[in-house]
Every structure is written in structure tokens, then in C-alpha cells.
Amino acid sequence: MNAVTPVKAGRREWIGLVVLCLPALLTTMDLTLLFMAVPKLTADLNPSSSQLLWASDIYGFLIAGFLITMGTVGERIGRRRLLMIGAVFFGVASVLTAYADSPEMLIAARALLGVAAATLAPSTLSLLRTMFKDEKEGTTAVTIWTTSFMVGGVVGPIAGGLLLDHFWWGAPFLLAVPVMILLLVAGPMLLPEYKDPAGGRLDLLSVGMSLAAILPAVYGVKELAREGFETLPAVSLVIGLAFGVAFVLRQRGLSVPLLxxxxxxxxxxxxxxxxxxxxxxxxxxxxxxxxxxxxxxxxxxxxxxxxxxxxxxxxxxxxxxxxxxxxxxxxxxxxxxxxxxxxxxxxxxxxxxxxxxxxxxxxxxxxxxxxxxxxxxxxxxxxxxxxxxxxxxxxxxxxxxxxxxxxxxxxxxxxxxxxxxxxxxxxxxxxxxxxxxxxxxxxxxxxxxxxxxxxxxxxxxxxxxxxxxxxxxxxxxxxxxxxxxxxxxxxxxxxxxxxxxxxPAPAAPPEPQVAGAADESVPTPAQSA
Structure with a gap:
């Protein structure tokens, strides 16, 4: 029996890849934008050092905390649907961040931005697996997608710095709005939908345990790095690791695990x-x-x-x-x-x-x-x-x-x-x-x-x-x-x-055949049907 050759991606898939790279780039950009806006932001909102710290960190905390959950949610409700929902919330949260008029509003907006960003990365990356069925094309697509994250880390300081030279501290966050609108318009036309047919119900206890594992662990690690050894971050790290062990044990006993x-x-x-x-x-x-x-x-x-x-x-x-x-x-x-x-x-x-x-x-x-x-x-x-x-x-x-x-x-x-x-x-x-x-x-x-x-x-x-x-x-x-x-x-x-x-290394390509011989020995798709 002849092996089935994977379907090659067409123009629609490659254009769709470009669309999927844009939100990936933005999620990395937003990690750096607030750091650059701190001088102007401090003058306008007058946050305390603790409030400024939370406004800076909560975005990354919640991305890390919700990624596993959102990856599984996408398999339940549809990866493209979750991406569209995330795009709406990311755009709204970007506007709320840009026009925050108090430290409390800024922290809340950044928290919403982090949860929304957690829907984008797993949705975009998993959709590539659906769009690019050929292994070589899939690897190339993932490489391009990965480099968009790297580019975001460089574009953020450059674009943010230019905007901050001419506008108020919140202007760089509005860069996300036209990108999310483009994603909402182009997504349904270019991106396929995929659901896990055997997805089952989402285990909410596992969701809670994953958050209880990741959030304290990330907080503990960052604080220990910033301030050196202190009791609260150390205890937070231990709590996160303990919940991580409990989370793994629970996943092993579930027929449809979160992870x-x-x-x-x-x-x-x-x-x-x-x-x-x-x-x-x-x-x-x-x-x-x-x-x-x-x-x-x-x-x-x-x-x-x-x-x-x-x-x-x-x-x-x-x-x-x-x-x-x-x-x-x-x-x-x-x-x-x-x-x-x-x-x-x-x-x-x-x-x-x-x-x-x-x-x-x-x-x-x-x-x-x-x-x-x-x-x-x-x-x-x-x-x-x-x-x-x-x-x-x-x-x-x-x-x-x-x-x-x-x-x-x-x-x-x-x-x-x-x-x-x-x-x-x-x-x-x-x-x-x-x-x-x-x-x-x-x-x-x-x-x-x-x-x-x-x-x-x-x-x-x-x-x-x-x-x-x-x-x-x-x-x-x-x-x-x-x-x-x-x-x-x-x-x-x-x-x-x-x-x-x-x-193992890729198999060697087949020996070239004499013209006409392939037509006699290998059935065409129509003949196979």
C-alpha cells in the first residue's frame, strides 16, 4: 500500500500564517512597552512602587498561569473561536490600558490583557498544526511563528520609544487595536476551525490547580530574582511546586486530562x-x-x-x-x-x-x-x-x-x-x-x-x-x-x-523514475478514489 502524501499548503494557508504571526508579535511587545512608559506613567498616575510593580508583572503572571487552561479550552470550543474571542478582549484591554486614569485601573487592565494574551499563543500555534499537514511545511511555519516572538522583543522598544517621544504614555498600547481588527476580519476567511471530537468537559478543579501551581511559582521565582531570598517568595515557590505535584497526580487519574x-x-x-x-x-x-x-x-x-x-x-x-x-x-x-x-x-x-x-x-x-x-x-x-x-x-x-x-x-x-x-x-x-x-x-x-x-x-x-x-x-x-x-x-x-x-534522520528521497513509469506503477488520486 502506498503512503498517503500530506496535502501541501496553498496561498490561503501561507497568508493565514502571516495573520497568526501578528498577535504572537504583539504579546511579546506588550511585555516591554510598560517598562519604557514608566517615567511618563509615573508622572501622570503617581503609582506607588508596589502598584507599579504589579502593573509591570501581572501581565506576564497571568499569561503563564492561563496558557495551559486556554490551550485545552481551545480544543473544547474551537481553536479559531477562542482566538477570535481573545482578539476582542486583547483589543479592549489594550484600549483600557492606554487610557487608564488610575493605578488600580491600570493593574486591572493589564490583568485582562494577560488573560487575553494567554488565548492567543496556544491558539495561533495549534492552528498551524491544522493548516500545515506536511511535516516540512509545518516545521517551517512554526519557525516563522517563533521568530515573530523574537521580533516583538525588538520592535517593542523601537516602536514604543518613537511613540513615547511624541505622545502620552499609553499611546504604544494602541498599536494592538488595528492588528486585532485585522485578525477578526481575516481570521474567519483564512483560518480553519478545529475541535477535539473527544474533548469532553473541562475539569475545573484541574484549572484551579494549574493556576495554583504556576502563579505562585512564577511570582516566587521573579521576586527571589529581584530581591534575593525573602520568606514570602520562598513560601510562594514551595506552594506552587506542591500544587504542581498534586496537579500531575490528578492528570494521571483523569480519562480526559487538562494536560x-x-x-x-x-x-x-x-x-x-x-x-x-x-x-x-x-x-x-x-x-x-x-x-x-x-x-x-x-x-x-x-x-x-x-x-x-x-x-x-x-x-x-x-x-x-x-x-x-x-x-x-x-x-x-x-x-x-x-x-x-x-x-x-x-x-x-x-x-x-x-x-x-x-x-x-x-x-x-x-x-x-x-x-x-x-x-x-x-x-x-x-x-x-x-x-x-x-x-x-x-x-x-x-x-x-x-x-x-x-x-x-x-x-x-x-x-x-x-x-x-x-x-x-x-x-x-x-x-x-x-x-x-x-x-x-x-x-x-x-x-x-x-x-x-x-x-x-x-x-x-x-x-x-x-x-x-x-x-x-x-x-x-x-x-x-x-x-x-x-x-x-x-x-x-x-x-x-x-x-x-x-x-532519526529523514529517510532518503526515492530514486527518480523514468518518465512514464510512475504513471504505470503509482495510481493517481482519481484512480485511487
Missing amino acids: DISLFTRAAFSVSVGTLLLTTGLMMGIQYLLATYMQVVLGMSPAEAGLWQLPVIIPGMVAAVVGTGISQKIGTPPVLIAGLLVGSVGFGVLTQVDGGSGTALVVVSSAIMFIGLAPVMALGIGTIVQTAPVERAGAASALASTTNEMGGAVGIALVGSLATAVYGSTLDDNLPDGVTGQAQEAARNSVSEAATVAGELPGRVGGELSAAAHDAFAHGMEIASFVSIGVLLAMAALVAVLLRKAL
């Missing part, structure tokens, strides 16, 4: 989740440090720092697409291994950055890292989605998105904490004479506070403190980079051992 735990018995799936988690974590963690370095040490504005990301993001996007194409010829594991090794070279270059380094070395190291790790992240997401059954693509897509969110939070926490600890210790050993008491304590907290303190001290002492803080921060990045190199090399070895067996 199919059996997916993790597939080596390709579980190794891809682990690789994506660690790769995203290292990239987000080091990008967090580099953003601080570029703005505090090199003195760039957020918009300038965003523009300098273009020489990084563009080669990375090209590498992701090229890597995907190569993986279709030689298999995914060799490309993953090569990407991890190239990424480790980028971190190696970063170890040469010091407090006096210019922009070039930072950009070159970032570009090498991104060229190596962008294909790893794209293929990791693609493997997670492609190895799951089509009826569980929504849950698998949600898990891939959740892995990205958790990876970012954990990466910033661990990499940031390591670099901060090294920074404080190094600065203590190199503080200039005349920096004592509160000034010393403030400078030790962060390189940003050190810059503020240096500006308040007499010229020579302030200059020496600034130089010492810059060198200490660069040393923190150096140590974090060495640790990252070790993690990447260990991941490459793990992929070589485990994933090569789970994802």
Missing part, C-alpha cells in the same frame, strides 16, 4: 521541553543583563538599545529559517547540537566584555548567541507540537508557550541572581575610598543604583565608583556566561545521546 502527562513519556517531547526551557532561560537571563549593560554602562536609551538589537535579531531569524531547512535534510538532532555549540561560542565571546568595552563586542557576542540558539528554540517548539497527536496540539502548544514563559522567569532569576551576587562581591573588593555607609549599600544593590550614587558624589570619587561598578557588573556577566557555556555543552551531549534515537 496529557503521557506526552512526557515520548523522549522527543520531553527532551525538547527541557532543551527549550533551558535555552530560553539562558537567552532571557543574559539578554536581561545585556539590556542593563547597554543602558547603564554604555548610556543608551531604551530605543537606542532596541535599534542595536537589529544586527542581532536579523541574523538570528535567518539562522532559524536556514537551520529548519537543514534539519529537514539531515534531521533535527544535528542542527540542535550545532546550534548549542555555536551558542556556547557566543557566550565565550561575551566573557571578554569588561566595563570599558564598546558596543561592537556586545553586539557580536549577542549575534553569535542568537544565530546558534534561535534555531534551537524554533526547532524545540516545532518538535513539541509535531510530536503530539493532532487532537492534543492545543495542549502541546500551550505547554510550549508556558515553557517559554517559565524559562524566561527562571532564567532571569537564576542568571540574574548569579550575576548580581558576583557584582556585589566584586564591588566590595574594589570600592574607592570615600564611598561608605548608605552610599556603599545602595551601590552594592545594583549597577543602576551605583550610577545614581556616583552622580551624587564628588567628581573623582564618583568617577571611580562608576568605573568599579561597570567592571563589577561585567565580571558578573562573565561568570554567568561561563556557567551558561557549561549548561549548553551538557545539553548538546544530552541531545546527542537521547534525541538521536527518538528523532
